[in-house]
Amino acid sequence: MGDRGLLRGVGIRGDGPARRTRRIAWMRERRWIAMGVVVAVVALVLDMLLAGVGHLLGGIVAPDHDMLYWLCSFTLATSAVASWSMFRFLICQGVSRRTIVTTQFAGNACIAAAVGAVLTVVAVVDIVVIRVPAWQIFVGRAEMIARYPYTLSWNPRYLSDEFGRTAVPMPRINWLVLTLAVFAFLMMAAMIGQTLGELAARLQVRGVLAALAVAFVVALLYGRLVPSGIRDTVDRLLAFMMGVYQRGVGMGRESAYSLWPLLGSMVVVSLLCGTASWLLIRRREVRPGIEAMA
Amino acid sequence: MSLSVTALTKQYGGSTALNRLSVTFEPNVIYGLFGRNGAGKSTLLGCIGNRLIPDTGRIVLDGEPLAECERLMARVYLANERLPWWDGVTLSAMLADCAHMDGRFDLGLARELVARFGLSPDAVYGRLSLGQRTMARMLIGLCMPVDYLFLDEPTTGLDPVNRRLMVEAVLEAYRRRSRTIVIATHEIAEFADILERAVIIDQGRRIDSFEVQDLCSHAALLVGPSDVVRAYAAGRGLRVLDVEHRGDSVSALVGMVSASEPEGGASASVAASSGFITGGLPDGVRARTPDLQTYMTRLVQRRH
Numbered sequence: 001m002g003d004r005g006l007l008r009g010v011g012i013r014g015d016g017p018a019r020r021t022r023r024i025a026w027m028r029e030r031r032w033i034a035m036g037v038v039v040a041v042v043a044l045v046l047d048m049l050l051a052g053v054g055h056l057l058g059g060i061v062a063p064d065h066d067m068l069y070w071l072c073s074f075t076l077a078t079s080a081v082a083s084w085s086m087f088r089f090l091i092c093q094g095v096s097r098r099t100i101v102t103t104q105f106a107g108n109a110c111i112a113a114a115v116g117a118v119l120t121v122v123a124v125v126d127i128v129v130i131r132v133p134a135w136q137i138f139v140g141r142a143e144m145i146a147r148y149p150y151t152l153s154w155n156p157r158y159l160s161d162e163f164g165r166t167a168v169p170m171p172r173i174n175w176l177v178l179t180l181a182v183f184a185f186l187m188m189a190a191m192i193g194q195t196l197g198e199l200a201a202r203l204q205v206r207g208v209l210a211a212l213a214v215a216f217v218v219a220l221l222y223g224r225l226v227p228s229g230i231r232d233t234v235d236r237l238l239a240f241m242m243g244v245y246q247r248g249v250g251m252g253r254e255s256a257y258s259l260w261p262l263l264g265s266m267v268v269v270s271l272l273c274g275t276a277s278w279l280l281i282r283r284r285e286v287r288p289g290i291e292a293m294a
Numbered sequence: 295m296s297l298s299v300t301a302l303t304k305q306y307g308g309s310t311a312l313n314r315l316s317v318t319f320e321p322n323v324i325y326g327l328f329g330r331n332g333a334g335k336s337t338l339l340g341c342i343g344n345r346l347i348p349d350t351g352r353i354v355l356d357g358e359p360l361a362e363c364e365r366l367m368a369r370v371y372l373a374n375e376r377l378p379w380w381d382g383v384t385l386s387a388m389l390a391d392c393a394h395m396d397g398r399f400d401l402g403l404a405r406e407l408v409a410r411f412g413l414s415p416d417a418v419y420g421r422l423s424l425g426q427r428t429m430a431r432m433l434i435g436l437c438m439p440v441d442y443l444f445l446d447e448p449t450t451g452l453d454p455v456n457r458r459l460m461v462e463a464v465l466e467a468y469r470r471r472s473r474t475i476v477i478a479t480h481e482i483a484e485f486a487d488i489l490e491r492a493v494i495i496d497q498g499r500r501i502d503s504f505e506v507q508d509l510c511s512h513a514a515l516l517v518g519p520s521d522v523v524r525a526y527a528a529g530r531g532l533r534v535l536d537v538e539h540r541g542d543s544v545s546a547l548v549g550m551v552s553a554s555e556p557e558g559g560a561s562a563s564v565a566a567s568s569g570f571i572t573g574g575l576p577d578g579v580r581a582r583t584p585d586l587q588t589y590m591t592r593l594v595q596r597r598h
Contacts, residue, residue, distance in 0.1 A: 020368055020395070021364040021367070021368060023395070024395045027394070088376065088378055089378040089379065090378075091344060091345055091378075092343075092345065092372070092376065092378035093378065093395065094364060094367035094368050094370065094371070095364065095367075096344075096362045096363070096364050097362060098362060099364065282347075283347055285340075285345060285346045285347055286340070286345040286346070286376055287306075287340070287345075
């Protein structure tokens with residue numbers, strides 16, 4: 001008791017505690033960014049390998065989907081797991097809920113940018129090595145990598161309506177558009193994942209199972225319950241949001257796509273998901289566990 | 295300069311864990327936070343640690359609201375049963391992580407405590423026993439460079455030797471860095487020697503708060519014939535907090551703190567009651583100061 005009395009008044013001086021918590025948040029977020037990029041690359045390689053094996057075996061036709069869906073799905077899942085699991089560590093280290101949300105928001109942007117860059121590099125490599133015989137096995141699949149932004153990037157009229165139908169497409173890829181389009185898709189996927197992760201944390205296991213069951217039933221009954229007129233409108237809206245807004249005919253180089261709706265959608269979706277994540281995390285708690293009762 | 299909790303209320307569904315609880319933790323004091331299971335101790339600490347969100351009430355550190363303020367939250371650490379690390383991490387990796395996060399983390403003391411508790415630095419946290427996991431969590435808390443340290447059940451699963459080591463570790467950590475340490479525990483006797491103040495809560499409310507060394511002037515046990523003890527207590531204006539019948543005699547816990555007026559009346563009453571058993575006792579009546587555990591137990595059990 002006496003010793004404690006002598007030690008009184010020593011106190012602790014803080015040296016930028018707010019900076020400390022942001023650093024802690026980034027320490028964790030960096031791991032998730034690295035994981036997001038690794039997962040995306042693994043998805044890319046796996047898909048290409050599967051397609052290659054399919055070609056080698058012959059007769060196995062891979063479903064005709066865009067590689068971007070794979071990447072978006074994996075990024076969404078990574079972001080959801082990060083948002084679900086990172087909270088406990090950070091809140092226990094004195095990081096505020098506001099910092100947790102904003103750090104993950106920034107982390108999502110980093111993941112999307114990094115994977116976008118990787119995908120652009122893959123596309124470049126694809127074009128460079130396309131004449132190598134060994135690569136031919138993968139060519140069919142490789143061409144499908146990010147097909148939609150790839151298509152976008154081929155069209156020189158994507159940004160300006162003034163060219164209209166008369167513009168002459170140039171046989172040259174615009175890498176910036178390719179990268180931006182991939183970034184926009186992945187950013188939206190990551191933000192939706194963050195929101196779903198927060199939602200899962202709030203609903204807990206039983207709630208998540210119930211939500212999945214409801215989503216499954218709605219997906220099954222969507223075609224029957226929703227009139228075709230509304231479905232068409234939704235499809236047109238989604239197509240517009242994704243930038244498939246064309247003035248020309250078909251989906252070839254004659255079409256005039258626009259990147260702006262996609263970028264606008266990215267901003268709107270990110271803001272909506274960011275707001276939803278903030279509203280969800282504001283009341284998120286780490287409740288005392290069973291062990292405390294032992 | 296203190297950490298004040300004012301009128302804190304927290305409900306889980308229909309049950310009330312904290313009911314307008316108010317308490318103040320002064321700087322550089324070691325507190326004991328006592329109460330029965332479900333009294334609200336862990337919930338109170340969870341609210342202070344920003345892990346739980348109170349329904350109403352305020353938590354203020356040095357005059358500023360604590361919740362969501364990182365500048366202030368960096369001065370507070372709660373070590374409880376929820377370890378923020380993944381179960382697959384080794385103890386040495388956890389300590390390295392702490393040191394990496396905050397350069398002021400007392401890595402030297404942490405390593406010393408790991409050795410003292412007989413833990414292996416290479417042990418994976420998830421494979422440790424219940425007691426070893428408790429030691430790991432608490433020693434990390436003790437080495438955190440904070441002004442307010444809250445230890446929730448620091449002896450869960452510990453054997454008597456390790457319980458004693460834990461008490462010594464708390465004192466050692468305090469010697470190295472002066473700070474407020476709040477220990478929420480049921481092992482009152484183990485920690486009684488190092489506590490300066492005690493806070494007792496029950497059913498989500500603070501029912502008593504006092505200087506441990508003043509317990510002798512705060513409450514007393516009177517043993518003797520029932521009618522004589524009751525008459526003496528009434529004549530001296532003492533409140534009978536609890537009575538245990540032992541044949542023809544009773545053991546009465548008396549004090550100036552009433553369970554019916556829990557908030558705020560304690561300090562004034564201590565002064566008023568100082569020396570209340572120093573006068574002559576009636577024949578057949580003996581008086582002694584209860585130990586901390588007896589006082590807490592009997593004070594709380596009367597309310598149920």
